[in-house]
Amino acid sequence: MYDLLLREPSSEGLGSSIPVWIHPDFLQAVASLHGAKCWQLICYKGEQLVAALPVFEKRNLGISRLISPQIAYYQGLWFWWEEGRAPNRILLDELRVIGEVAEYLKKRYRLLHFNLAPHNKDVRGFVWSGLKAKPLYTFVHNLGQPYCLLRDERKKLRLAEEQNYVWEERFAPRQFIDLHKSLYTRKGKQFNIGYPELEQWLCQLQQKKLLSQFNLVKDGEIVSSNIVLSGEAEDCAYTIMRSTREEDLRLGASTLHSKLLVETLAGRYRSLDFCGANTPEVARFKAAMGFQLQVFYQISNR
Structure with missing residues (x-):
C-alpha cells in the first residue's frame, strides 16, 4: 500500500511551507557539520508523497548507524494528506505509515537513535515494531x-x-x-x-x-x-x-x-x-x- 525510499535531500513534493527540520538546505548543512550522510525517507501512496522523515547516518566498520546530531534537535515524521480526509482515517493511515517506517529503519540500521518532533504524539507504530520510545520534554x-x-x-x-x-x-x-x-x-x-x-x-x-x-x-x-x-x-x-x-x-x-x-x-x-x-x-x-x-x-x- 505504501512505498518507502531514501532520497537525497530535496524540496520536491514537500509543498510551499517546508519545516526547517526537513528542509534540504538544513539537512545538508547539519550533515556537513557532523560528518554524516543525510537523506529524506519518503513514503508514497501511489504517486502521492504522504510522509517524510529526515535521516542522518554514519558508517563505521561496515555498520550503519542512524544518529541524532547534536545541532538537529528534532527529526520528526511529517505527513501530507489531502484536505477533507476524515480524522479517524488519518489516525489509522499514520499508524500504518509509522509501522512501515519503523520496519524499514530496523532493517537498514544496526543502531538507531533519533528524536521525533512534538507533533508526533502517536508512537505506537514504533513501539509495536519493537523499538523504544522515551519521553522527553520541551516548552x-x-x-x-x-x-x-x-x-x-x-x-x-x-x-x-x-x-x-x-x-x-x-x-x-x-x-x-x-x-x-x-x-x-x-x-x-x-x-x-x-x-x-x-x-x-x-x-x-x-x-x-x-x-x-x-x-x-x-x-x-x-x-x-x-x-x-x-x-x-x-x-x-x-x-x-x-x-x-x-x-x-x-x-x-x-x-x-x-x-x-x-x-x-x-x-x-x-x-x-x-x-x-x-x-x-x-x-x-x-x-x-x-x-x-x-x-x-x-x-x-x-
Whole structure:
C-alpha cells in the first residue's frame, strides 16, 4: 500500500511551507557539520508523497548507524494528506505509515537513535515494531496567548528593564560564539562541535534564510544572544541556542530576553518552541516564564 525510499535531500513534493527540520538546505548543512550522510525517507501512496522523515547516518566498520546530531534537535515524521480526509482515517493511515517506517529503519540500521518532533504524539507504530520510545520534554508558547510570569521572574524583569539594554535582530555569529564558549566554560561542559565549523554552519543557514539571531546589547556589547530556526512560511519558530553573560544573568537579562523574543516573533509565527526542558535549571526557568510543557519522543533500538 505504501512505498518507502531514501532520497537525497530535496524540496520536491514537500509543498510551499517546508519545516526547517526537513528542509534540504538544513539537512545538508547539519550533515556537513557532523560528518554524516543525510537523506529524506519518503513514503508514497501511489504517486502521492504522504510522509517524510529526515535521516542522518554514519558508517563505521561496515555498520550503519542512524544518529541524532547534536545541532538537529528534532527529526520528526511529517505527513501530507489531502484536505477533507476524515480524522479517524488519518489516525489509522499514520499508524500504518509509522509501522512501515519503523520496519524499514530496523532493517537498514544496526543502531538507531533519533528524536521525533512534538507533533508526533502517536508512537505506537514504533513501539509495536519493537523499538523504544522515551519521553522527553520541551516548552512551547502560543504566540497569540498571554503568559504569566512567576513572582521571581517578574522581579528579574523589573531589574532588567532598569539596565538600559537595547534589543536588536542582527546576525553576529562570532559574538554569539564568544558567549557560547563562556557558557560552556562556566558549566564545565564540553561542546562537541568545533567553533569554526559552528560559525560556518550559522552563516550557511542565515544565508538560506533559515536562521536568525536576536540580541540584548549593553554599552555596545552583545550580552545575551539567541539563535532561532524556522523554515520559510513555517508557522513555528525554534530557539535552539541561547547564551547570556554571567553578570547579566544576575540582572535579569535572560527573562527580559525571553519577553522581547516572544513580543518580536508574535507577528511572524503562531508558536515558539524553546527546544528543551530536560535539565532541572532550564526546565524551572521556562516553567516560571509561563510557557507550556509538551512531550516528544526519543526513538531507539537499545
